[in-house]
Amino acid sequence: MPNIGVPGLIIILVIALIVFGPSKLPQLGRAVGQTLKEFKNSTKDIVDEVAEEFKVDDLNTEAKNKN
DSSP states (O other): OOOOHHHHHHHHHHHHHHHHOTTTHHHHHHHHHHHHHHHHHHHHHHHHHHHHHHHHHHHHHHHHHHO
16 A cells, blocks of 8 residues: 555645535544544454464463373
């Protein structure tokens, strides 16, 4: 995925300003921020859960190898 860069961000901001208006942009930004925060937390939970499963599998494999 190519980098957007500063000119691309400025164009996106101008389009958002035209479409949503200046009064709605703070609400829109807040909603996007909350959504990203929830996504990040959910992803972290899933990664932690999978990592825990691998640890349990590794412990079971080590126990079987010792026997």
